[in-house]
Amino acid sequence: MLRDGCSMPHELAPTLRERWLAVRDGLESAIRAAGRASDEVLLVAVSKFHPADAIRELAALGQRDFGENYMQEARAKQAELAKSPFCPDVRWHAIGALQTNKARDAAGHFALVHSVDSLKLAEALARRMPEGRRQDILLQVNVGEEPQKAGVSPSGLAQLAEQVENVEGVRLIGLMCLPPRCGEGEAARPWFVRMRELRDSLEPRLGRRLPHLSMGMSADYQQAILAGANMVRIGSLLFGKRIYHFRAEAPAAGNLIGSGISGGRNPDMGRR
Numbered sequence: 001m002l003r004d005g006c007s008m009p010h011e012l013a014p015t016l017r018e019r020w021l022a023v024r025d026g027l028e029s030a031i032r033a034a035g036r037a038s039d040e041v042l043l044v045a046v047s048k049f050h051p052a053d054a055i056r057e058l059a060a061l062g063q064r065d066f067g068e069n070y071m072q073e074a075r076a077k078q079a080e081l082a083k084s085p086f087c088p089d090v091r092w093h094a095i096g097a098l099q100t101n102k103a104r105d106a107a108g109h110f111a112l113v114h115s116v117d118s119l120k121l122a123e124a125l126a127r128r129m130p131e132g133r134r135q136d137i138l139l140q141v142n143v144g145e146e147p148q149k150a151g152v153s154p155s156g157l158a159q160l161a162e163q164v165e166n167v168e169g170v171r172l173i174g175l176m177c178l179p180p181r182c183g184e185g186e187a188a189r190p191w192f193v194r195m196r197e198l199r200d201s202l203e204p205r206l207g208r209r210l211p212h213l214s215m216g217m218s219a220d221y222q223q224a225i226l227a228g229a230n231m232v233r234i235g236s237l238l239f240g241k242r243i244y245h246f247r248a249e250a251p252a253a254g255n256l257i258g259s260g261i262s263g264g265r266n267p268d269m270g271r272r
Contacts, residue, residue, distance in 0.1 A: 015240065016057055020045075023238050030222040041225055044093050044214075046235030048073065052080045054239060059086040067114075067233050069096030071105035078109065095176075095214075095233055097150050100124040107135050114176040114214050114233075115140045117151050119163045126169025134171040138214055139164070141198060143191050144180035151177070154198055158205055165206060174212030174231075175199050179220070188220040192227035 023043065031041055046067040047055050055066055055077065068074035074092065081087040091111040098106055098115050106113055107128030116122050116137045125135045139161060142151030152160045157175075164172050175198065179191035192215050199210050216224025218237035225232065 016054060017061060019238050019240065020058055020061055020063060023234055026222070026237075027225070027232070030225040033222075034226045036225070040230055042231045044095070044231055044233045045238055046095065046217075046233050047077075047239065048096075048235070050239050052077045055081060055090070056084050056087060059084070059090055064089060065091045065093060065111075067093040067095040067235075071098075071102045075105055075109065093233075104128045108133065110135075112136045112138065112173075114138045115150065116164070116170075117142075117160075119160060119167070122164045122167050122170050126167050129169040134169055136173050137164070137170050138174045138176040138212060139172065140176045140178075141195060143177045143194055143198075146180055149178060154194070157198060158202060161202055161206060172206075172210065174210045174214065175202075176214035176231075179215070185220060186223060189223040189227055192216065192220075192224045192229060196228040 027041060027043060028038055031038055042065055043063070044065045044067045045055075045058055045063055046069075048067070048069045058066075059081075068077070071094070074094070078092060081090065092109065094106050094110040094113045094115065096115060098113065098121060100121050103121065103124035107125045108130065113125065113135060114137075116125070117140045122137065125137065129135050139157065140151040141157055142149050142153055145153055161172060164170065175195060177191065177195050179188050182188060182191070195213060195215055199213055203210055212231055213229050214231040214233065215227075215229045216222075216232040218234050221229070221232040221234060
């Protein structure tokens with residue numbers, strides 16, 4: 001039963017709560033195995049194709065960060081949940097491929113854009129930001145250099161990062177990857193280690209820290225944490241089977257939504 005008028009179908013609520021608690025337990029086990037502090041890893045709940053009610057329930061439980069792949073769907077959910085008592089504190093993450101012509105729907109409406117892979121996209125986001133504000137971004141790296149995937153190549157990463165550093169209106173705070181489909185679990189770890197090495201080699205060139213590595217999903221988040229991830233994007237393990245396929249018109253742009261992502265630890269880890 002949700003508090004203060006937040007309602008969910010009765011048959012869904014217990015399952016979703018149990019899944020969330022199980023995912024939190026799994027995260028904390030992986031963090032302990034890595035010898036890291038419990039507040040070092042942020043859980044981003046990937047809510048694409050799941051209804052706003054599911055986000056509302058998880059927000060009431062204490063989940064703060066949600067990832068969406070599609071601007072149209074995300075903006076509609078943001079508008080629907082803006083009046084919910086637990087959802088004003090939600091931080092939205094844009095985690096899907098983003099075209100430059102959709103930059104206006106993303107800039108300022110997400111705490112973090114994970115999927116910047118070109119100077120053109122970084123500049124498009126920057127142009128849409130109000131004066132004096134910057135959009136936090138990650139650079140998406142095609143760590144396996146797969147032709148069908150988006151992302152900057154490892155060899156082109158340093159040049160792109162240096163170019164993005166000079167773009168007013170965005171702030172680069174880390175890297176993101178989708179590793180090759182090489183099987184589950186341990187088989188993915190070398191790609192995550194490679195990402196950490198790329199980040200570590202990039203920091204001296206920029207002369208500052210890049211505190212965030214967004215990598216690891218439902219099948220491989222434990223290996224990602226062992227390799228140094230501090231953001232994991234979990235969808236199916238948390239929400240189960242996708243409930244519906246979204247169809248709606250995007251709402252008109254409104255107030256800017258979501259505070260930025262800090263470079264420090266996650267104060268929400270460990271909350272139940």
